[in-house]
Amino acid sequence: MSSLVRLAQLGLVCLSIAGNALCAGGIFTFPLISPALATHLKLTQPQLTTIVLAGMVGQYPFAAIVGKCIDKYGPWACSLIASILFSSSFGSFSLEIAKTADDVLQPSASSFQRLTVFFFMAGLGTVFSYFSALFAASKNFPDYIGVASGATMALFGLSPLFLSVIASTFFTNPDAGLQVSSYLMCLAVLVGLVNLCGAVILRSSKKSVQDREESGAETSQQVQDVEEPDERAPLLPGKAPTATIDVSTVDEGATVVDLLKNRHFWVLVMITLLVCGACEMIMSNTGSIVLSLPQSSNPGMKVTSFQRSGTDVATSAQVRLLSLANTISRLFFGPLADYISPVASYLPSGERAFPRQHFISRVAFLSLSSMLLAITLFSVQLNVRTQADLWLLSVGTGMTYGTTFTVLPSIISSIWGLSNMARNFGILSYAPFIGTPLFSYLYAFVATSHAPDNGICQGASCWRFTFWVATGASIVAFCGSLYLWREWKGRL
The missing domain is CATH 1.20.1250.20 (MFS general substrate transporter like domains)
Incomplete structure (x- = not known):
């Protein structure tokens, strides 16, 4: 009982x-x-x-x-x-x-x-x-x-x-x-x-x-x-360790000062700031992005009050796509990263062990997410003309955001160890805290500059310049990930 x-x-x-x-x-x-x-x-x-x-x-x-x-x-x-x-x-x-x-x-x-x-x-x-x-x-x-x-x-x-x-x-x-x-x-x-x-x-x-x-x-x-x-933790636990590596490659006892002096950490901060800042800017402004576009391909069509219900439905659809893409990417890339890029665990001897064969650096997933964001934003500039076309932006942004946050904690623990993982990740979390306002206010002021007096901005000009800046930022983040991939070769 x-x-x-x-x-x-x-x-x-x-x-x-x-x-x-x-x-x-x-x-x-x-x-x-x-x-x-x-x-x-x-x-x-x-x-x-x-x-x-x-x-x-x-x-x-x-x-x-x-x-x-x-x-x-x-x-x-x-x-x-x-x-x-x-x-x-x-x-x-x-x-x-x-x-x-x-x-x-x-x-x-x-x-x-x-x-x-x-x-x-x-x-x-x-x-x-x-x-x-x-x-x-x-x-x-x-x-x-x-x-x-x-x-x-x-x-x-x-x-x-x-x-x-x-x-x-x-x-x-x-x-x-x-x-x-x-x-x-x-x-x-x-x-x-x-x-x-x-x-x-x-x-x-x-x-x-x-x-x-x-x-x-x-x-x-x-x-x-x-x-x-x-x-952002991996979704599935690992199996028994099968291969060991020297623990001396891990900066387990790094202080906050040591961390802030590490150039690799600042490159990781830059990647997080640029990629997550751009994604959260898009997620925060999805409603106004939808509102800036017509519901049909008629270039002269404006969003008026009697068309608002259709705009609300389109906005709701984009929010759902963002949510689904974010969730599915976490469920897919989390186990995938655990399988092909297993995180090393600590043995009583002081060594670290990989639970399975290691195929590729976990930094590759940062490269994938930053390049995916660049391709998404570039494609939006060329192909999005109506509200229905925005599915590409929602899916690409959701996948980028979910993939990035899925692998960051494991990268931090692999490079700087587990004892201060929460502290180190907390410091890294201030990157989107800074990046999101930067991209969001850039979007806001650009949109305002193209809006009529006391009106709502209409047309792709509301976000075109901001998206070009975000595209360039994601390419810079991609280059930063390639640098870390090379510098951390064999460590994660």
């Missing part, structure tokens, strides 16, 4: 983890609401960029604090905090839009500032919710930590798709388009309740997790010797 209770409790925990991960990506559906903010609140492109960046940036600086909260109190506490943040942020965002008159002619500075704060709160809620799901999965399934964390990451990648389906199915009117205020209020209630239930369920499972840890002391010790997974 006790085993059945334990299984039922574990089933509830799995549902809670899946719910938290699947509902945590609300900020990534901003492209769905940005056209309405532009037309209803009359917000400019730089203002829209500032709001979405507040949400994107809100995830990065507080990751270490959230991690400490997990370590001290457990995943349930983060789920509770996420519930409060999501409910208050999305609910306040919805009310701010609802109280704005339809005939407003100029954007309100105070309203813009409040929306920015609300979206920042939503971004902070995202990292609390995501971490609660990820580390609850790893703690409840210590014997299958790779699969558990990988499944959680995949569900998080599908979150924008899931939420966009809700938006298009229940809150999109064929004539008026997306009912933004109602959709955001639904997010406030849905995501708040999911995380609140998660706090209760994960809290009740705390004792059973401790019991399993005590009964499986040997397994727990093995888990403690492995770094906690993060969003």
